[in-house]
Structure formats: C-alpha cells, structure tokens
Amino acid sequence: MVQDEDRSAIIHELANAFAQRTDIDELIPYVAQRLRQVLPARGVSLLLLDEARNELEFAYNSEDNTEAGQRLAGMRMPADHGVAGAVLRNRAPELIINAQHDERHYSDIDRQTGISTGPMLAVPLLAGERRFGVIEAVRPSGEPPFSDEDMAMLVQLGPHIAIALENAGRFGAMKASADKLRAEVGALRRQLARHDLFSEIIANSPAMLEMFNLMEAAAAASISVLIEGETGAGKELVARAIHRTSDRAGGPFMALNCAAIPDGLMESELFGHRRGAFTSALEDKPGLLRVASGGVLFLDEIGDMPMAMQPKLLRALEEQEVTAVGDTRTHKIDVRVLSATNRDLEAAIEENKFRKDLYYRLAAFPIRVPPLRDRREDIPALALLFLERAAARYRKRIDRLTPEALDMLTNAEWPGNVRQLQNEIDRAVVIARNGDAIGPHHLSREPAIAGIRREAARAGAPANGSVAMPAPIATKQQSLNDRLAACARNIIAEALLQHKNNVSRTAQSLGISRITLQKKMKEYSLRTPPGSPRNSIT
Ligand SMILES: Nc1ncnc2c1ncn2[C@@H]1O[C@H](COP(=O)(O)OP(=O)(O)OP(=O)(O)O)[C@@H](O)[C@H]1O
Numbered sequence: 001m002v003q004d005e006d007r008s009a010i011i012h013e014l015a016n017a018f019a020q021r022t023d024i025d026e027l028i029p030y031v032a033q034r035l036r037q038v039l040p041a042r043g044v045s046l047l048l049l050d051e052a053r054n055e056l057e058f059a060y061n062s063e064d065n066t067e068a069g070q071r072l073a074g075m076r077m078p079a080d081h082g083v084a085g086a087v088l089r090n091r092a093p094e095l096i097i098n099a100q101h102d103e104r105h106y107s108d109i110d111r112q113t114g115i116s117t118g119p120m121l122a123v124p125l126l127a128g129e130r131r132f133g134v135i136e137a138v139r140p141s142g143e144p145p146f147s148d149e150d151m152a153m154l155v156q157l158g159p160h161i162a163i164a165l166e167n168a169g170r171f172g173a174m175k176a177s178a179d180k181l182r183a184e185v186g187a188l189r190r191q192l193a194r195h196d197l198f199s200e201i202i203a204n205s206p207a208m209l210e211m212f213n214l215m216e217a218a219a220a221a222s223i224s225v226l227i228e229g230e231t232g233a234g235k236e237l238v239a240r241a242i243h244r245t246s247d248r249a250g251g252p253f254m255a256l257n258c259a260a261i262p263d264g265l266m267e268s269e270l271f272g273h274r275r276g277a278f279t280s281a282l283e284d285k286p287g288l289l290r291v292a293s294g295g296v297l298f299l300d301e302i303g304d305m306p307m308a309m310q311p312k313l314l315r316a317l318e319e320q321e322v323t324a325v326g327d328t329r330t331h332k333i334d335v336r337v338l339s340a341t342n343r344d345l346e347a348a349i350e351e352n353k354f355r356k357d358l359y360y361r362l363a364a365f366p367i368r369v370p371p372l373r374d375r376r377e378d379i380p381a382l383a384l385l386f387l388e389r390a391a392a393r394y395r396k397r398i399d400r401l402t403p404e405a406l407d408m409l410t411n412a413e414w415p416g417n418v419r420q421l422q423n424e425i426d427r428a429v430v431i432a433r434n435g436d437a438i439g440p441h442h443l444s445r446e447p448a449i450a451g452i453r454r455e456a457a458r459a460g461a462p463a464n465g466s467v468a469m470p471a472p473i474a475t476k477q478q479s480l481n482d483r484l485a486a487c488a489r490n491i492i493a494e495a496l497l498q499h500k501n502n503v504s505r506t507a508q509s510l511g512i513s514r515i516t517l518q519k520k521m522k523e524y525s526l527r528t529p530p531g532s533p534r535n536s537i538t
C-alpha cells in the first residue's frame, strides 16, 4: 500500500512535530490523524497510565464511529488488564491477528463501543525507566491484520510520543506554576492598586466603599462598564481607576467627550479616515478605537452620542473591527469600553434618543457614583485633601479648617458635587491669608450655598460648580475699615478667579488700573499661582 519512503518521510515529519509542538492536546490528535493515513485502522487510541490508581485511561481516541469514540473517551481499566496491560508490563509491543481469540483482550471495551475488535497493534510508551502508557491501533473483526511494517512504524514513533508526554508533564507543571505566579502577581497588583485607589479617591462612606467593591470586580473582568452619576461626582476618576487596576493598565486610556464633538466629526473621530475622505482630511488618521486598542476607550457623556453613529459603534464593538471613513479595509481592534453619563439613559431610550441594543452593550456592568449629599462622611477628608492641594498650588501656608467651616461644608447641599466642593476650597484658599485657618468668613455664605441649591432646583439644571459672589461675614469687633478691606479683598479674589488670574483682565473688569490692582493684591496677600497666565504677579 504505502511505500517505504513515504513511511520514513511521515515518521520524520511526525518526529519533527513532536520536537516543535509543546501542546500535547494538539499533538496527540495530529499524530493520530496522520498515522491513520498510512496505517488504515478503525481507530487509534492513547491509553495513559495513572500510576496513583494503577489504571489505564483512554485519554484520546480517533474512532471512526464517533459515538463509540465518545463512549470510549475517559474509560479506565486496571493497569494489568487487557492487551495494553500486558504490553506495558512486558515493555514490549504486540501485533495481534484477532483480539477475539486472545484471552487477554478486555472485552468490556467491545461491550462499551458495541464494536467487535479484530486486528490490533499495541506499543508501550516508554522513556527510560518511566512508563507513560500504550498506543493502540485497532480494526474491526474480519478485517486484514496489521503488517510487520505497520508495527515497525508505530514502534519507531513510540519513544517520540513518550518523550512528548514527559515534556508535556514538565511543561504542564511549569505552565501551572507560571499561571499561578501570574495570578498571584495580578492579585498583589490589585491589592496595591486598591491601596493606591484609597489614597487618591476619598471613600470613607459606606456608599463609596460599596462602589469600591464594584470597581474592583469591574477591574478584574474585561467587561463594558457604564458609570452613572451627577455632574462633578467623580465619574472620570472612577473610569481612570478601573483602567489603572485592570489587566489593560499597560495599554492606553483614551477619553472622548461625546458632547464636545460635532455630530459630523464623530465617525472620523472614532473610526479614523483616509486622506482625502473629506475636504479637511489632509492625512490618514487612525481614529480612537484603533488608538485605544490594547487598552480602554472612555466615552464620556455617552448620552450625547449621535443616534446615527450608535449602530456603527455597536457593530465595531461587537465585531472588534473598524473601517475608517473613505476606506474599504477593516482593522482588527481590541478595545474595552468604559462610558459615563449624567443623564438617565433609560429615559433617553424611551424617548428614542438612545438605542436599547447599544445601551445593553455598554451597560453590561453599571456603576453608580453616589452624589456628595448622600455621603457626607466623605466631606471632611475631601475638604482637607483639596485644602492641601490648593495651598500647594497657591503657595500658601494654610492647613486647617475651623470646626464651624467644616460644619458648614458638611451640611451644604452640593448640587455640583465634589467638583463644587473643590472649587469652594480653592476659592477660600485664594481669599485667606497665609497662616489662616479656613473659617466661615472665607466660604461663600451658607445662604449662598443654599441659594445655589434653590436656584438649581428652580432651573431644573445642575449647577456648573461655580459659586456665588462671596460676601464677607462681619463681626462686631471689626472696624468699618477692616470690614471694607475684607469686602474689597473678597471682590478682588473672586474677580481673579473669574479671570483665571489674568491681572490685566481682572483690573479691567473692576475698573481699576493694573498697578492699583497689583498694589491691592500685595496689600491683601493675594497671589496668583505659579505658572498662571501672563500678567500674573509673583
Ligand atoms: N472621591 C474623590 N476623591 C478625590 N477627588 C475626587 C473624588 N471624586 C471626585 N474628585 C475630584 O473631583 C473632580 C470632579 O471629578 P470628575 O471629573 O471625575 O467628575 P465627573 O463626574 O466626571 O464630572 P462631570 O459630570 O462634570 O464630567 C475631579 O477633580 C476629581 O479629581
């Protein structure tokens, strides 16, 4: 049938395969299939020795009859039973003309498969002293027996298979320990990251600690996360923290504010474009989905994603494939999407302003960032953190809040959430003098904070985080001059803040000269932060 050269070529090929492949689960089926091309058989089986239980297990078979194959798979027999047992015990191969006439034949197998075994070849798999199992080729009763050449071929392959099994054992153990190591490193990294998170994201309240648990779960899985929460609540902070503590931490974090991109440019922004695809497309541009490949794309204000883009985005995410505007080629991507919204997307779905299918794709794992008023326990720590940062930024020696100020802050409504608190502290630090403790008179008057709340409620819109004009709180001990000075100081500080510390524009808005303004700033120890725009004084 098969020429000798062919056989030696195949043995050579199989020997090479053993040397090159390490994955035994791929190797064995490949060898069995290849063998059966030169050695017609009903099936080839690999029986592995389980030394602990002293059993032989049908670890692999390539039975013609798949049902029989399935019944055979995983079957076990005592290691000293059957022809295989004898072959292993004697460490010698056997060629059997008809198994039905061999008393050693383990007839349970025929009962299991429903097929009567005839001719057989069985070769022990040995590597040095070690016995790994037996490889068998079988034909049904009535078929011609295997030839001596068939047996010679299987015998030549035996040691290769045995060594591959031995290597696989070593490799498997190595891989297991590498996997274990990787898992341990991952867990440690997450633990460290959690520590890191705690130091950057203030979370003392039960509401935030609960969210931390969700964030950890989200970081560990590569799942789409939708971060919901009011304006300024910390949604972006949460998104960045999830990225930093995830397996993709080494990959990019690309953020796209959907509200800031004109509808017409959204497709090119996400998918990229070819040069010349439209008039302003002077260069090829890859698009954020490709740039974020291997990492995370953060879609901020996802509720503003144009309706027309939503199906395209959904398809790109499901297929992990993009086509640039003006291009025909597709590019594979590997992107995890985190998105954020302060709108009620389910309501948007009702109003047909957001597609349900995209929503379900993006909101596989929703996380809600609680508003600041629902976690007042966090306010003192947040206020101190922001105080420390502002003092460093404005180079002021201010490190305390009076209990009264803290009380005011803790009880305010904060429609602009954490960002508003941050702005409030910034403002107070600008107003306060070196060495001061931040007191109520440095803060927007409590009625002012309350005023924002009422205004916001009336307008039905969230406050943008800016705070109302401060008014100094006069105390009985202060002279008129002191009170006027405090008032002027507050007005100047507020104007500076409003004009981003630009002295010329601030002076203009107050109707005084730059020189006068600079003198007043010196007098009131008002300084602009280093690195702020031209015209700042230092
Ligand atoms: N728990 C927190 N600990 C420390 N800083 C915080 C915390 N939450 C928010 N911040 C800070 O508050 C500011 C607002 O947070 P962020 O930009 O993440 O909010 P957002 O929900 O994305 O706001 P918007 O709705 O306006 O986009 C940021 O400067 C952020 O660093």
Ligand SMILES: [Mg+2]
Residues within 6 Å of the ligand: 235, 236, 300
């Ligand atoms: Mg944001």
